[in-house]
Amino acid sequence: MSSASPAGPDPSDPAGWDPESVVSPEPRPRDGWWSALAGVVATAAGLAVAELVAAFVDPSSSPVVAVGGAVVDGVPGWLKDLAVSWFGTADKAVLLATMGVVSLAGAALAGVLERRRPPWGAVLLGAVGVVAAVVAAGRPGANIAWALPSLLGVVAAIALLSALLRRVETWFAEDERPRADRRYAIDRRRFLQWTGVTAAGAVVVLGVSRVVSAGGRAVTAAREAIRLPRPATTAPAVPAGADLGVEGAAPYVTPNPEFYRIDTALVVPQVDPDDWSLTVTGLVDEPFTITWDDLLALPLEEHHVTLACVSNEVGGDLIGNALWLGYPVRELLARAKPQGGADMVLSRSTDGFTAGTPLEVLQEADRDCLVAVGMNGEPLPTEHGFPARLVVPGLYGYVSATKWVTELKVTRFADEQGYWTPRGWSALGPIKLSSRIDVPRPGDDLPAGAVTLAGVAWAQHTGIERVEVRVDDGDWVAADLADTVGPDTWRQWRLDWDATPGDHLVAVRATDADGNLQVEAEAPPAPDGATGWHTIELTIT
Incomplete structure (x- = not known):
């Protein structure tokens, strides 16, 4: 009894072998990147839903605002001081950007986990949503309703992630079918369409949340309509x-x-x-x-x-x-x-x-x-x-x-x-006597000759009596002081310097109206304010 015929042409028979008839193995597409994209888009849409709900509940109940506020409240003094010293008034923007990056990574991980190890992706999203809800409900001035934006947002995110990953699964299941039956293009297009619609929907929902959250515009309008009364006691004119x-x-x-x-x-x-x-x-x-x-x-x-x-x-x-x-x-x-x-x-x-x-x-x-x-x-x-x-x-x-x-x-x-x-900060916070050099700034192109040094000094509620400037190891020279309204404000100072070529170190110090000299020893802001003489390095050409 003869054996069964082979399914395809026999390459050992030159007469019967057609190279075009051989089905070349196609590389299996990597679904990890697409699963990660599904996680990111679904999470973004969930956050948009949360923002919309928060617009009706209270803008501060937004999971982004609530969790971000908890982070601000939880940081130790030294870390807060470090953030301000690095980023200044941009510290909050940096915090939000950092939260965005972390959220992006977590959303991508949730998508991959849900595709490879279901239901752990959904569990991850759910855990984050519950934590955000608890944090929001525990914020100052909050009530139980503040948990709703986070909870409804995470429910939407999980549902959308499931829907998107079903499209990914359908798309990549085609890899197991015969070539003639594969529909990569169709299923890929469906997945991308779903993803695009979800992303666009997230943008629309976020926009609607901004429209609904009209409190900011109402407050702006109320502020612009205010006409402050004339003071019963007017401030002295600025000299x-x-x-x-x-x-x-x-x-x-x-x-x-x-x-x-x-x-x-x-x-x-x-x-x-x-x-x-x-x-x-x-x-x-x-x-x-x-x-x-x-x-x-x-x-x-x-x-x-x-x-x-x-x-x-x-x-x-x-x-x-x-x-x-x-x-x-x-x-x-x-x-x-x-x-x-x-x-x-x-x-x-x-x-x-x-x-x-x-x-x-x-x-x-x-x-x-x-x-x-x-x-x-x-x-x-x-x-x-x-x-x-x-x-x-x-x-x-x-x-x-x-x-x-x-x-x-x-x-x-x-x-x-x-x-x-x-x-970690001191319970009492009197402002310390201090001074600052505003001009010139390090890096300025300064030719030899007349150079103006200027800045401000402050000793609130005491007043500035004298400002002195020193170049390199020279003598302290008294600067000219500007007029002032009173002791509760800073004072400008100025000194004209005959600059010589070379590198120079310029320092400033102040003395208050009680005769106290500004502290020379350097100390960081924590726990009760920085001390030290402000110095700058200048190059005169």
């Missing part, structure tokens, strides 16, 4: 000599768009003034609450005050001077009548941030501590605390400058702590 007119030096008054912003809010709170109120409570005999209209009806005062961030490095730019309009905090405290034994006021922001300020500082008759509503002649910008914030001369912002302030709680340092104190 003509307060600005020395040196190009590149910081102006005496910092324009609002250029004023530094350092806070813990990942997304700027949008507070409608009609919904805002300030409560004075705690260890007081007569607690009370005032509304926005109540605050504007009080006799407001104008004062020029320089604010500084404790994270400011020697020579840094996390400092600015502005004209503030507001009501004295000491008057609000006097109305509430603090009880004996109280020594601290814990101010609270609408986003949960708190700052502990010495009660006696806020009560000083000659210190212009304000619940501010205006900045440089206009309502506070939203990023600087609209509708109201605290302004306290002489203290770093982390213990005083609460934005979007809603509560002043009279208490004791022994009983309460501000946001940054348990994270």
Whole structure:
């Protein structure tokens, strides 16, 4: 009995062998990359759904905002200081970008896991969604509804991932079929169509969420409609000599768009003034609450005050001077009548941030501590605390400058702590005497001859008496000082130098009105502010 005929032509028979009839093995397509793409697209769509739900619940309930806020709250002081020193006011953008990269990698991993080891991809997404929901529900001012955006978003992401991976499975299952029956092009096209539609849908949903979340636009419109009342007490006019007119030096008054912003809010709170109120409570005999209209009806005062961030490095730019309009905090405290034994006021922001300020500082008759509503002649910008914030001369912002302030709680340092104190920062934060060289800047092309050195110096609530400059190992030379409104603001300084060719080291130091010389020893910002003389290296040609 003869054996069965071979399925195809016998290559050993030259007469019967047709090379064109041989089915060449096709390389098996790698489905890992496509599974990863499915994970990324599905996760992005889930996040878009979460943003849409958050627009109805509360913008701060977004998983991105909630988790990002938790990260900000959880970082130790040294890491926060490092981030600010590296990235300055771009620290939040860097955090969001980092979260985006991590999310992208996690989404890709979920797609691959779900394709190769189901249901572990879905489990990974589900776990992340549940964690985000728990974090959101636990944020300051949150309620159980804040968990909904994360939960509904992750459900959508898992469903979409499953749908996309079914298309991947159909596409690559064709590899097992005879060549004539394969439909790579059709199934690949279907997968790409599904992916494209999902991605486009995510973009649309995200856009709709921005339209629905009209709170920001409503607050902007409300702010633009406000006409601040004329102050009962006006600030002294800025002397003509307060600005020395040196190009590149910081102006005496910092324009609002250029004023530094350092806070813990990942997304700027949008507070409608009609919904805002300030409560004075705690260890007081007569607690009370005032509304926005109540605050504007009080006799407001104008004062020029320089604010500084404790994270400011020697020579840094996390400092600015502005004209503030507001009501004295000491008057609000006097109305509430603090009880004996109280020594601290814990101010609270609408986003949960708190700052502990010495009660006696806020009560000083000659210190212009304000619940501010205006900045440089206009309502506070939203990023600087609209509708109201605290302004306290002489203290770093982390213990005083609460934005979007809603509560002043009279208490004791022994009983309460501000946001940054348990994270390693000092409970008291007096601003340290300091000075800075603004011009010239290292790297400037400077020919020999007349060179102008200029900058600013500050000793808030004490005032600057003298600024001195030293070149290399020479003598300290007194610089010319600009005029100033008062001791609560910085002062410009200037020195004309006859520069000689070569490399030079320029240093600056200041002396305050009490005769204290700026500390030479270098210290980092943590835990209570940086010290040291600002120096720059210059090359004169």
